[in-house]
Each structure stands twice: as C-alpha cells, then as structure tokens.
Amino acid sequence: MSSTFNQINLNKVLIIDNGGYNLKVATSTTTSSTPIQLSSGSPLNFSNGSVVFNASNNGGSTSNQSMGNVTPTMTSINSNSSSVNNTSTTSTPPLIIPNHMAKMDQTIYMGDDLVNLYNSNPTQQQIIKTRNPMDKGFVVDWDLEKEIWDSVLKRDDLKIKPTEYSLLLTEAPFALDEIRKSLYQVVFEKYRFKSLSLQTPATLALLNHRQKTSTSALSPPCHLVVDCGYSWTTIIPHFQNTKLNYAIKRFAVGGKLLTNYLRDLIGSRHQQSCDFSMKSLNQIKEKSCYLSMDFIRDLNQCKLTPDQYSQGVSSSMPMLTNERFSVPELIFNPSDIGIQQAGLAESIVQSVQCTNINLHQSLYSNILLIGGSTMFPNFKARLENDLRRLIPDQYSINIVHAEDPILYPIYGAIKLSQQPDFHKYSCLKQEYDECGPSLCNRKFF
Numbered sequence: 001m002s003s004t005f006n007q008i009n010l011n012k013v014l015i016i017d018n019g020g021y022n023l024k025v026a027t028s029t030t031t032s033s034t035p036i037q038l039s040s041g042s043p044l045n046f047s048n049g050s051v052v053f054n055a056s057n058n059g060g061s062t063s064n065q066s067m068g069n070v071t072p073t074m075t076s077i078n079s080n081s082s083s084v085n086n087t088s089t090t091s092t093p094p095l096i097i098p099n100h101m102a103k104m105d106q107t108i109y110m111g112d113d114l115v116n117l118y119n120s121n122p123t124q125q126q127i128i129k130t131r132n133p134m135d136k137g138f139v140v141d142w143d144l145e146k147e148i149w150d151s152v153l154k155r156d157d158l159k160i161k162p163t164e165y166s167l168l169l170t171e172a173p174f175a176l177d178e179i180r181k182s183l184y185q186v187v188f189e190k191y192r193f194k195s196l197s198l199q200t201p202a203t204l205a206l207l208n209h210r211q212k213t214s215t216s217a218l219s220p221p222c223h224l225v226v227d228c229g230y231s232w233t234t235i236i237p238h239f240q241n242t243k244l245n246y247a248i249k250r251f252a253v254g255g256k257l258l259t260n261y262l263r264d265l266i267g268s269r270h271q272q273s274c275d276f277s278m279k280s281l282n283q284i285k286e287k288s289c290y291l292s293m294d295f296i297r298d299l300n301q302c303k304l305t306p307d308q309y310s311q312g313v314s315s316s317m318p319m320l321t322n323e324r325f326s327v328p329e330l331i332f333n334p335s336d337i338g339i340q341q342a343g344l345a346e347s348i349v350q351s352v353q354c355t356n357i358n359l360h361q362s363l364y365s366n367i368l369l370i371g372g373s374t375m376f377p378n379f380k381a382r383l384e385n386d387l388r389r390l391i392p393d394q395y396s397i398n399i400v401h402a403e404d405p406i407l408y409p410i411y412g413a414i415k416l417s418q419q420p421d422f423h424k425y426s427c428l429k430q431e432y433d434e435c436g437p438s439l440c441n442r443k444f445f
Contacts, residue, residue, distance in 0.1 A: 013417035014165045014193075016149075017201060017410045020134045020230030020256065023099045024410045025152055027160070028091040028417040089418040094410045097152060100132040101144060111151045118279055128277060136252075137172035137231040138179050142186055149191075162191035166426060168413050171198045171444075173234060173248050180444075181437045188432045195426040198444040199416070201409035202227045202236040203243055205370045205402060208412030210241070222362035224348065226383075228373035230255045233331060233344060235351045237363055245445075247354035251341040253334050255373050258327050259285055261337065265323045284320070285327060291378040292325040293385065295333075299326075328376045332386060345386035364391060365398040370405045 011031075017024035102109045102117060109117045117128065133145035153160040167187055187196050202225035210219060227234045234250040236243050259281045266276070276284070288311050292298040302309045302322040310321045330336055332343040342350060352363050364387070369380065380401050387397055402408040416422060427440045 011417075011422070012165045013168055013422070014160055014162075015168045015410060015413045015417060016152075017094075017170045017204075017413065018134075018139070019099055019170075020132070020137060020254075021099060023097045023148070023152065024094050024407060025097060025158070026092050026094045026410055026414055027158065027165075028089065028414050030089045030418050091414045091418075092157070094407055095155075095157070096406075097148075099134065099145075099148060100130050101148065102128050102130045104128050110148055111155070130278065134231075137229065138175060139183065140179075142182050146186060146190065162193045165193060166195040166197070166417075166422075167191075167193040168197045168199065168417050170201045170204065170409060170413070172229075172232065173200055173236065173243075173245070173250070177437070177441060180441060184432060184437045184440055188429050193429065195423070195428045196432075196440070197416075197422070197426040199413065199425070200227075200236060200243060201229070201370065202234065203238065203241070204409040204412035204416060206238055206241065206368060206412070207416055208408055209368055209400070209402065211412075211415055220362055220366045222359050223366040223368055224351065224363045225368045225370065226344070226348065226374070228254065228331065228344075228369070228371035230372070231257075233347070233371075233373070235344075235347050237351055237355055237359075239355075239359065244355060247351050249342075249347045249351040249354075251334060251343070251347055252339060253330050253341075255282075255371075258289075258330060258373065261330060262289075262323060262327045265326065266318050266320075269318070269323070286375070288320050288324050289327050289376055290325055291328050291332075291376050291382040293378060293382055295325065295329050298322075328373070328379075331373060332382065343386075345383060345390055348387060349390050361395055364395045367397070367399045369399060369401045370408050372406050374401060374405050 011029070013028045013030075015026045015028060097111055098114045100110075100114075102114050104117065131141075131144060133139055133141040133148065139145050152158065153162065169183075169187075171183075184196070187193050205227075206223050206225055209223070213219075222237065222239050224235065224237045227236065231252075231254045232250045233253050234248065237247045238244065259278060262285050263276065263281050266281075298309070299322055306321045309324060310319050311324060326336075330339075332345060334341050334343055341347075348367070352360055355363065367383075369383075374380075380399050384397055384399055391397070404411075416425070427443050431439055
C-alpha cells in the first residue's frame with residue numbers, strides 16, 4: 001500500500017547590489033513542493049537525510065502511542081524525478097540604502113537615519129562628514145561595511161537571520177584574491193550565510209534583459225553590456241550569457257569622478273573652494289548636465305552666447321554654463337583631464353576586437369546600457385554617433401538603454417535567485433569550511 005505527500009523546499013536569498021554610493025537590497029523566496037511516494041515494507045532510504053514514520057498501529061487506527069509501539073515505514077523518495085509541483089516565488093521590492101556613514105555634531109548616521117539627515121538639512125549638507133567603505137568599486141574597509149550591513153539586516157522591513165539565507169552579492173570584475181578572502185571571511189565566518197553567489201551587475205542586468213525581451217529560442221548569442229557605475233565604466237561582452245573575461249575593458253571614469261570634476265569647475269569659476277556636499281553636487285549634475293553631440297561646436301558657441309547654455313538648479317546653487325556638457329564629456333574623452341585611457345566608444349571597439357571576428361556583428365548589434373551615468377540626456381545618441389565613426393559600415397549598431405539603469409541588475413538578481421539551478425552558481429558554507437577560499441575563487445573566476 002502506498003500514498004504520497006508533498007515535501008516543501010524553501011529557498012531564501014538575500015540580494016545585495018553592493019554599489020559604491022548606495023546599496024540596493026532585496027529578498028527572494030522560492031517555495032516548491034515535490035511529490036514524495038510513501039510505501040510500507042521496503043528498506044529505509046536515508047539518501048536525502050530524512051525519514052518519516054507512520055504513527056499508525058498494525059490495525060490501521062491512529063492513537064497517541066509511544067515510539068516503542070510505532071511501526072516504522074520507509075519514505076521512498078524519487079530523487080531523480082524532475083517534476084516539481086506548486087512552485088511559487090516571492091520577492092521584496094528593492095530598497096536603496098546609502099552605502100556610507102555620516103557624522104554630524106558627534107552623532108553617527110547610516111541607513112534611513114542618514115537619508116532623513118540629508119532631507120532635514122538641505123542647506124547644511126556641506127558640514128556633514130561622510131566615510132565610504134569602498135574604493136575603486138571594491139570594499140577596502142570591512143569594519144565600516146559590516147556596520148552598514150548590520151543596520152540593513154536589522155531593518156524592520158527585512159529582519160534577516162543570515163543563517164537562514166543564501167547571499168547573492170554583486171562584485172566588480174578583476175577582484176584581487178586578498179579582497180575576496182576578506183569577503184569570504186565576513187560572509188561565512190561572521191554572518192554564517194548558507195551559501196554565497198558572486199555576480200557582476202552586468203551579467204545580472206543581461207539576465208533581466210533577456211527574460212524581458214526574448215520571444216523565441218532564436219535570441220542573439222552575444223551581448224555587450226556597458227556599465228557606467230560609481231567608480232568605473234566597464235565594458236563586458238557576453239557569449240551565451242557567459243562573460244568573456246579576456247575581453248573586458250574598463251576605464252577610471254565613473255559618477256564619483258564626474259561629481260568631483262564638477263566641484264573643481266564650480267570652484268574655479270567662482271575663484272573659491274566649493275563647499276557643496278557630494279549629495280548636493282550629485283543633484284546639480286543629475287539635473288543640469290547632458291552629453292553634447294558636438295563638444296567643440298558647443299564649447300565655442302557657449303563663449304559667444306553663454307545665456308543660451310546657462311542653467312541653475314536653485315537660487316542657492318551656482319549658475320552653470322559649459323560645465324553642463326563638459327563634465328559628462330569625460331566619459332567619451334578622459335584625456336580632457338589627463339587620464340590617458342580610451343573613452344567609451346574606443347573601449348567598446350577594443351573589447352570587441354579581443355573576441356572572435358564571428359562575434360563582432362552580434363556584439364555591436366546588442367549593446368545594453370546600465371548605470372546611473374547613462375541617464376545623461378543624449379547619451380545613447382552620442383555613443384551611436386561615435387561608434388559609427390570607428391567601426392566598419394557593414395556592422396549595424398543597436399543600442400538599448402535599460403528601463404531603470406540603476407535597478408536593472410538587482411531585478412536580474414531576483415530572477416536568478418528564483419531559478420531551479422541557482423545552487424550551481426553558489427559556493428556553500430560547508431564547501432568553504434572544508435576547502436577554504438581557493439574553492440570559492442575557482443567557482444567565481
């Protein structure tokens with residue numbers, strides 16, 4: 001005689017997009033029920049680590065008896081079965097949390113308290129002193145980062161117990177082993193997460209993009225993701241969803257450098273130090289700056305008719321003229337301030353040239369833009385114009401600007417965490433305990 005019941009499998013994942021200025025945080029839970037066949041009189045099977053006892057006596061009636069009077073029966077589990085019924089997934093909306101700490105009047109602020117501090121002191125932001133645990137896209141101060149993570153895990157809308165969760169964390173390319181070693185120690189030894197999956201924001205954004213746009217099995221085999229982030233601009237080509245590490249290119253222009261450059265230009269124009277906070281300068285940059293389609297022409301025209309180009313965000317902030325298009329121009333021409341690196345269009349060409357020639361057309365025709373700095377007006381059109389001048393005419397160019405360039409990767413991370421084979425992209429705590437960081441590094445190469 002046999003019967004069935006459903007074994008409930010619960011997979012909870014904490015997702016952190018570890019940005020240089022903000023954390024993007026979400027949780028994902030996947031619940032699935034697997035049909036289990038129960039049959040009596042067969043040998044016990046311990047292959048899945050669980051045994052179920054039938055609390056019925058030989059006569060078939062149920063009663064509250066001691067274990068000595070209970071007849072054990074075997075739980076037969078078809079571990080090779082691929083049928084999973086009643087799979088459901090849930091996720092929380094992404095939260096954007098400052099990834100830095102601030103100090104004002106001997107009081108330390110982080111998380112929502114820091115956001116409230118910024119909002120309640122808009123005219124005094126220049127006296128708020130901040131500390132950031134990241135530099136060049138990598139965590140360099142884990143003591144500070146742990147304080148920020150602790151405040152995140154204790155939030156009322158999350159209340160995360162790390163030992164019950166897997167962690168999906170974003171990481172910039174080219175992380176050094178020593179940086180990763182500290183990361184593993186924090187994740188597995190301090191917080192004791194069940195597992196860790198490290199992914200680049202570009203790969204996660206591509207996963208989100210493909211699931212949104214794929215309408216048939218004949219989806220493009222190649223994509224090139226441009227990530228204009230806080231510290232770097234990175235170009236990552238992908239072949240069949242796998243990033244091609246040997247063809248990744250990046251240059252040291254990101255949102256942080258653009259904001260600092262804006263501060264220097266404002267200070268130079270007014271012949272005094274610029275006392276605006278980074279947050280205020282970010283607001284000026286986001287509201288006033290744009291990409292010029294012809295930088296030299298606009299620069300000359302601005303000298304003749306500056307009023308045509310001038311704009312001020314508010315009465316308390318300075319009026320901008322050629323700074324509006326000179327700041328984002330660094331993305332395409334870093335040499336303007338002495339950075340001897342190729343700009344965005346040239347870096348894309350260099351990246352594609354590193355790949356097999358048979359991939360070139362597919363890469364140029366499937367470019368995805370993510371990152372906050374891609375939100376400057378005219379960004380997509382300027383990139384297409386510059387690329388057209390650099391590549392042969394036989395290659396067509398198609399550029400897609402992500403709907404939400406900042407949150408696009410974390411939506412991809414949520415989708416990855418809900419995949420049935422998510423564990424393939426993770427390193428278990430047990431594996432780390434047995435083999436150490438070397439195994440993790442091999443998995444996340």
